[in-house]
Amino acid sequence: RDTLANKLEGFGSGADDYLVKPFAMPELEARLQALARRGRGELTTALLMVADLTFDPKTLRVERGGQRIDLAPIPLRILSILMRHSPAVVRREDLEREIWADNPPDSDALRAHIHALRSAIDRGAEISLLHTVRGIGYQLAGPDER
Incomplete structure (x- = not known):
C-alpha cells in the first residue's frame, strides 16, 4: 500500500492525505492538527x-x-x-x-x-x-x- 499507484488511487478517490504504515505517531498528530486547522478556516492568517x-x-x-x-x-x-x-x-x-x-x-x-x-x-x-x-x-x- 505504499506504492505510488496506491497513493494516486487514494487521492483520485477523494483522499486529502495518505499516510503509509508503519508511521511515527508525531507525524499522525501533526497531520491531524493540520486537517483540524483547515476545517476551522485557519489557512489564512495574513491581513x-x-x-x-x-x-x-x-x-x-x-x-x-x-x-x-x-x-x-x-x-x-x-x-x-x-x-x-x-x-x-x-x-x-x-x-x-x-x-x-x-x-x-x-x-x-x-x-x-x-x-x-x-x-x-x-x-x-x-x-x-x-x-x-x-x-x-x-x-x-x-x-x-x-
Missing part, C-alpha cells in the same frame, strides 16, 4: 486587503478607509471567504456550503446576510466593493479588479 477594506483573520478586525466595522458572525465569515477568493466570483452554492455545510437555511438567509455585509462595508463609500453577479454568486473586488 487580507481589497481596495481600502482590510480584514485581520487573527483579530477578526475589519476596517474600511481606516474606520472600524463591526460585523455579526455570519457576515464576517462571508467577508472572509470573499476576501480570500477576491477578485474571483464565489458561487452562491459554494458560500452556502462553506458557511452552513450540508444544512443550508431557507433561500433568503444568504441574501439577508449579504445585504447586512454590503450595508456595513459599502455604506458611505464612493466605490462599492461587494457585487452581485446575477445567477452566479458574489464578488468582492475593487474598481480595477472587475
Whole structure:
C-alpha cells in the first residue's frame, strides 16, 4: 500500500492525505492538527486587503478607509471567504456550503446576510466593493479588479 499507484488511487478517490504504515505517531498528530486547522478556516492568517477594506483573520478586525466595522458572525465569515477568493466570483452554492455545510437555511438567509455585509462595508463609500453577479454568486473586488 505504499506504492505510488496506491497513493494516486487514494487521492483520485477523494483522499486529502495518505499516510503509509508503519508511521511515527508525531507525524499522525501533526497531520491531524493540520486537517483540524483547515476545517476551522485557519489557512489564512495574513491581513487580507481589497481596495481600502482590510480584514485581520487573527483579530477578526475589519476596517474600511481606516474606520472600524463591526460585523455579526455570519457576515464576517462571508467577508472572509470573499476576501480570500477576491477578485474571483464565489458561487452562491459554494458560500452556502462553506458557511452552513450540508444544512443550508431557507433561500433568503444568504441574501439577508449579504445585504447586512454590503450595508456595513459599502455604506458611505464612493466605490462599492461587494457585487452581485446575477445567477452566479458574489464578488468582492475593487474598481480595477472587475
